[in-house]
Amino acid sequence: MHRILLAAALTACAVPALAQTPSTAPAQSTAPKTDAPVPGAMKTDDKGGMSTVNTTTVAVHFITSKPTDMVTSRLKGVNVYNNKNENLGEIEDFVITDGKSVNGVIISVGGFLGMGERYVAVDPSNLAIHKDGNTVKAMLNTSKDDLSKAPTFDYSKTKTKS
Incomplete structure (x- = not known):
């Protein structure tokens, strides 16, 4: 038992104190x-x-992180509404450019019970995210008609998992 404690103490002394090293x-x-x-x-x-x-x-x-920050895992599946409080669809995915920047938010639109829906990608700055009680909502200043004319996001043109 004493050998284990001695070995642990020596190991702890040999490890540099990284947390105390000032970073520049x-x-x-x-x-x-x-x-x-x-x-x-x-x-x-x-x-x-x-x-x-x-x-x-x-x-x-x-x-x-700040109290106003939000993580993408909590945004996936969030319903998207317009200024008339019409449900436009839901957040399905995020486009990451160059491996480091969120460049788009993919929203599923149209369809009924999952049939006939399609995806559109919007600039993240176009979405306003807010909490309504315990519910998170995303707001987009557009109409269902405008979304029906938006270009379809094509997953086949993105890098796939290797």
Whole structure:
């Protein structure tokens, strides 16, 4: 028993105190923004599609969530309404560009009991998300008619799981 405690104490002393090491933020670059790839991020393959990398050199930046923040897992399935409080559909998915930015929100529209529905992608800035009691609602300033004319989002044109 004493050997186990001694081994644990020696191991604890040998591990550096990472939490006490001050972190330094990388210096902000004043160079003009280019289309050069970010090290460790998604990259474009020779066919114009995305490919993943197996290592990264990007420094980690942690965030602290705020009470007003929302996570995507709680938004999937949320009903979308317009300003007339008409149900337009529901949030089905999210489009992530370059492996790091939410670029679109996919909404299922039309159909009845899951038959005949289709998907449209809207800019995330077009949606207003709010809580109505214990219910989360998404609001979109459009009509059912405008959504019926919107281009259909085609899942076959997106990168699939490997």
